[in-house]
Amino acid sequence: EVQLVESGGGLVQPGGSLRLSCAASGFTFSSYEMNWVRQAPGKGLEWVSYISSSGSTIYYADSVKGRFTISRDNAKNSLYLQMNSLRAEDTAVYYCARDGIAVARYYFDYWGQGTLVTVSS
Amino acid sequence: QSVLTQPPSVSGAPGQRVTISCTGSSSNIGAGYDVHWYQQLPGTAPKLLIYGNSNRPSGVPDRFSGSKSGTSASLAITGLQAEDEADYYCQSYDSSLSGRRVFGGGTKLTVL
Secondary structure (H helix, E strand, O other): OOEEEEEOOEEEOOOOOEEEEEEEEOOOHHHOOEEEEEEOOOOOEEEEEEEOOOOOOEEEOOOOOOOEEEEEEOOOOEEEEEEOOOOHHHOEEEEEEEEOOOOOOOOEEEEOOOEEEEEOO | OOOEEOOOEEEEOOOOOEEEEEEOOOOOHHHOOOOEEEEEOOOOOOEEEEEOOOEOOOOOOOOEEEEEEOOEEEEEEOOOOHHHOEEEEEEEEOOOOOOOEEEEOOEEEEEO
16 A cells, blocks of 8 residues: 655744655655645645656756755655745645656655644744 | 636535536646646545546546546536535646646535
């Protein structure tokens, strides 16, 4: 069974940093592209960042570019999101999501349960 | 402002059919990129509902169907049930954006 479990969320002051982790199990992690998607309270979904299976290709949403860094450790079956210079508007539930590979591309076939990041003084 | 446009809300009575539209542009849906749909029940993570415009993952009832034409796509739900009350999001790929993966703003489905 595919499982994605996020951790590392919490309360942080504006300008602070936080590192999110996503532990993957139930599939060959090193074969899949991964993403972070967030959802502000009461709002819709916003794609945040993408990383290829090897980690060689990375993309970011304009809203986080230069502040967030996505990475992965295939030996540890883990995905990370380093978040620096946090702002109030970064407050959201952050989901780890796997890229699907069946028939189509660029979709998310499995999601974690999410971890809440609150940026407030 | 989302790249893909969805109606904020739709509603229907049990047993009825409802559709949710998703309108894009020539750099995403109109460019031939697939549309995918997610269901988010209250307080839970999103779940893949339709991928590649019209494909259902294992376990998704055939009451849910998707279609795409031109710069738009639609999600249809037939035989509406109380448990279908949720938020629904469309998603695609946009060649003009650095990140390229884009969502619609979401549609709240209310079962009357």
